[in-house]
Amino acid sequence: MSAGVTFEELFDPTFLNALSRWNLHARRVAGGGRHGQRLSKDLGAGIEFNDHRPYSPGDDLRAIDWNLYRRLGKVFVRLFEEEQDLPLYLAPDVSASLFLSQGGPPAIIAALRSTLAFATVGLNHHDSAGLFTVSDQLEVIFKPRAGQAQIMTFARHLARVAEAGGRGQTRLAESLQRLALLNLRKGLLIVISDFFDPRGLDAVREALQAVRHRLVLVQLVRASDANPELQGDVRLTDCESGDVADLTLTPRVLERYKAAYSTFNDGLVEIARQRHARLLRIQVEVDLIDQLSRLFEHGGFRV
Amino acid sequence: MNFTQLSLPGVLAGIAVLAGVLYALQRLRVRHRPVTVVTTLFWRVAAEEAPARTLRERFRHPWAYLLILVILCLLWLAGAGPEWKQGDSGSFQVLVLDGSAGMAVGGRYAEAVAALKKQVGRLPAGQRQVFWTGGGVRTLLNPGEHALLLDRRLGTLLPVAAPDGLPALLRSLSAAARPGRTTEVVVFGDAALPADLVNLLPGIRISRASLSKRPPAANSGITALGLTDALSGAWDRVDVFLEVQGSPTQPDPRERLRLELDGRTVPSTELRAFGSGFLLSDLPAAGGLLSVRLEGDDALGLDNSARLRLPDKPRLRVLLSPTLASELSGVLSADPAVELVTADAALVVRRQGESLGAGLPSLEFVPASDSQPAFRVLHPDSFDSAAVFHHAVTAIGLREIDSMAIAQAAGRAVTAEVATAPQWRFEVWQDLLSEEFNFTQSRAFPLFIAHALRWLGGARRGPAYVAAGQPLERDALEPEDRFMDTGGRVLDPLGAAFVPEQAGDLPRAGGDRPLAISLLDAATTLGSPGDVPVSTLPASGGPTAHPATWLLLGALVLLLVEWYLNQTGRVP
Known part of the structure; x- marks a missing residue:
């Protein structure tokens, strides 16, 4: 099991400064939330006029459209679009595989930095953000909170996760099923993982069916995932499960490996398509700021 | 195929051991390099059709095993010193390089040497013997000797002023031939193969190595130089007969002949036509050395000079x-x-x-x-x-x-x-x-x-005619006449007629007047030997390289095949 990483390694000043420039464009958010900057499906005390409806007792008298009453002789109240916050549910994978270094930086750094990036973008725009870590099981670090002051709280929690090191397996499907049972307000679920659930993508697909939130899948990709630099007779040990596989690596075996990995990626794309979700691929060896800048700038990241 | 380093059972036993060791290695547990990976998901899928090698599993990859076994067997056979079996390329061959004067024309000798080396390379060491015939017969390679010795022994050997010694060699080979067994003689050169000789040699089959056609070249040479008592009757004088043969297109030989007696010029005007040659009359029989030289360029220089020791006949x-x-x-x-x-x-x-x-x-x-x-x-x-x-x-x-x-x-x-x-x-x-x-x-x-x-x-008439390859007149020699070779060894003809091998001087034991020998061979000068038709040894064909070379090449090719199959994932 690989050792964790420190706060300084995770969130250097350059990275934190870059986060302030980014924005997140969301479609209409679900109602029932606190006041925010996102147009919600609720009609209420906003400034954008939306519709009229007949007055009923208990309505705010300030909403009565007296001009319409004068013309029609009936009492109608004006309905305005209410602006609410977008709850972000950030679910980074903190299983052992993300802490394993295979020559390059461990994927956990990119995972946690991405998590903080999404949280910061949301909190800067009066959204709320909650943190749920995924490994053997879903762990609720904290439910959505709003306010820019929460950014550092978020960072400290993420750093604590990183320092704790890798824990358990990537039981993504089970974690998502548990998340779906939490009865959270509809929001944006951002899953950050390599998606190497030992039960396979089918289990993940099935678990996602129960999730009501809008979905962003952030796939952490290592160069060695696509092109493993292995040859000869090897004993492969799964860093999470400890499973051992003895292999004689021939070019043909490597070809089959690549074919299997390609099938896996295709499956992930298909899941995203079915769920109308965004699928982002983050190269863990490449500078994250560059990759996220391309994502959030030029009109922001639309979900 | 024979093996020089191992017996056939040894070779077969080695192959069996190799096969056994390879089989054991094929089944031995493989030492796997431990590698920790983020997931074995995809590796398990990839390994479904090609699981790792383990001990006591079903014997897999028989073709890979066979390929490796063949490669090792080829290397083993190459190391066992294989040689082509006698039956592979015919009977025992006696290779004869003609080093007679006729081969000094142009690059004829070099071509014959090259062809000889090629043929030696084709034959197993135990299946050939190489002779050089020029002034006598010299053994260049005995059966079993390595071909590299040939270069060393050829050394600076060049054609000498002597008629070809092939007939003498053929006679000795025929005498030494085993009954019922044929000795195949391959001649590398233009040595004459007279029909009357060849037909009388049982157990000898002669062929001639294929060389380029001998180029027609103008040549003249001295073909006879002998003496007789003077026709004038003077006891202390001799007459000398001189014959020049060659291309009719060349100038009158009398104009090209230069004669000297003990260093003093004898005018060629004293030459008188006589029969097919010229007569030089009444030369003093005082033991002088008569030198004759034919000037002018022609194809062969070795036949352009001759010498004759005149007798010493005082009254x-x-x-x-x-x-x-x-x-x-x-x-x-x-x-x-x-x-x-x-x-x-x-x-x-x-x-x-x-x-x-x-x-x-x-x-x-x-x-x-x-x-x-x-x-x-x-x-x-x-x-x-x-x-x-x-x-x-x-x-x-x-x-x-x-x-x-x-x-x-x-x-x-x-x-x-x-x-x-x-x-x-x-x-x-x-x-x-x-x-x-x-x-x-x-x-x-x-x-x-x-x-x-x-x-x-003690009046000595001396030999009237001294030519290389021709027996001396026995009556012309005194009992005390003994000739020595260049090493000072006395040449004893053991009762047979004494035959000087090549042109030059042959010292007498205890004497101060060496015997002067000349080429005097019309067949060499005219280059038209009476030849019996013989088969021609093809310039190519048959095994051209040592069998070990072929075996190593085969192993190399198979190694490349194995590398290709390994790279394409067809063998582990």
């Missing part, structure tokens, strides 16, 4: 006893080789008991008696009696005497003996001088006296 200064003057003075006066003197004589002719010319070689007439043979040869102790007697009988011509008539007239047997004495002496019955025997009146008498005196005087 014999004879002291005649007055008691014999009536019987012999007429005969001796008529002999051009004899000069009758009263002082400073070299020989004496006397009766037994006379003290005249004491200490000189003598022709003595002795009374006939039972104890006295008709002819007795006496010689100093240092000479071999048998050789002296043989030479004397021949030189004096005792065989030609009508001994039967003499015996009838004398009433006793006519015999000849040899004995030793302080000085050379030839004793003859004095009764032969009487009229009773009528010997003095016979035509043989002057000849008998002349021959006896010449023998006693």
Whole structure:
């Protein structure tokens, strides 16, 4: 099991400064939330006029459209679009595989930095953000909170996760099923993982069916995932499960490996398509700021 | 295929061991390199069709095993020293490189050497023997010797001024051939293969290596140089016959001939056409060396010079006893080789008991008696009696005497003996001088006296014709004549005729006048040997490289195949 990483390694000043420039464009958010900057499906005390409806007792008298009453002789109240916050549910994978270094930086750094990036973008725009870590099981670090002051709280929690090191397996499907049972307000679920659930993508697909939130899948990709630099007779040990596989690596075996990995990626794309979700691929060896800048700038990241 | 390093059972046992070891290795547990990965998800999928090798599993990859086994077997066989079996490329071959004078034309010899080396490379070491025939026969490679020795032994060998020695080699090969077994002789060169010789050699099959066609080239050479007694009758003179043959397009040879006698030029104008050649008359028979050179460029230089040692025939200064003057003075006066003197004589002719010319070689007439043979040869102790007697009988011509008539007239047997004495002496019955025997009146008498005196005087006619490859006239040699090679070893022909091998000088043992030998071979000069049709050995074909080379090449190719199969994932 690989050792964790420190706060300084995770969130250097350059990275934190870059986060302030980014924005997140969301479609209409679900109602029932606190006041925010996102147009919600609720009609209420906003400034954008939306519709009229007949007055009923208990309505705010300030909403009565007296001009319409004068013309029609009936009492109608004006309905305005209410602006609410977008709850972000950030679910980074903190299983052992993300802490394993295979020559390059461990994927956990990119995972946690991405998590903080999404949280910061949301909190800067009066959204709320909650943190749920995924490994053997879903762990609720904290439910959505709003306010820019929460950014550092978020960072400290993420750093604590990183320092704790890798824990358990990537039981993504089970974690998502548990998340779906939490009865959270509809929001944006951002899953950050390599998606190497030992039960396979089918289990993940099935678990996602129960999730009501809008979905962003952030796939952490290592160069060695696509092109493993292995040859000869090897004993492969799964860093999470400890499973051992003895292999004689021939070019043909490597070809089959690549074919299997390609099938896996295709499956992930298909899941995203079915769920109308965004699928982002983050190269863990490449500078994250560059990759996220391309994502959030030029009109922001639309979900 | 034979193996020089291992026996056939050893080779087979080695292959069996290799197969067993490989099989065990194929089944041994593989030491896997431990690697921790983020997931084994995809590896398990990839390994479904190609699980790792483990001990005591089902024996997998039989073709890979077979491939490795074949590669190792090829390497093993190459290391076992394979050689082509005799049956692979025919019978035992005797390869003969012609180093005679005819091969000195252009690059003919170099081409023959190259073809020889190629053929040696094709044959297993135990299946060929290589000879060089030039001035004699020289062995270049014995059976079993490595081909690398050939280069060393060829060294600076070049064609020599000698006729080809192939006939002599063929005769010895034929004599040494095993009954019922054929020896295949391959000739590398233009050596003549006379039909009358080839057809008489059982057990020999001759073929000629394929060389490029001999280019037609203008050539002339001296083909005969010999001497005879002077037609003028002068005892101390000889006539020399000289023949030049060659291309008719070349200028008159008389204009190109340069003659020297002991370094002094002999004008070519003295040459007189005689038969097919020229005659040089009345040259002094004083032991001089006559050198003849044919000037001008032509294809072959080795036949453009010849030399001949002239005999030393001084007149014999004879002291005649007055008691014999009536019987012999007429005969001796008529002999051009004899000069009758009263002082400073070299020989004496006397009766037994006379003290005249004491200490000189003598022709003595002795009374006939039972104890006295008709002819007795006496010689100093240092000479071999048998050789002296043989030479004397021949030189004096005792065989030609009508001994039967003499015996009838004398009433006793006519015999000849040899004995030793302080000085050379030839004793003859004095009764032969009487009229009773009528010997003095016979035509043989002057000849008998002349021959006896010449023998006693040691007059040497010498060989009339000395050519490389041609036997010397035995009668022209003295008993003490022994020739030496360049290493100073005496050449003993063991009773056979002495045959000088190549042109040049052959020193005499204890003598100061070496024998001058010339090429004098018309076949070499004209380049048109009478040849029997023989098969031609193809320039290519048959195994061209050592079998180990082929085996190693095969192993290399299979290694490349294995590498390709490994890279494409078809073998582990």
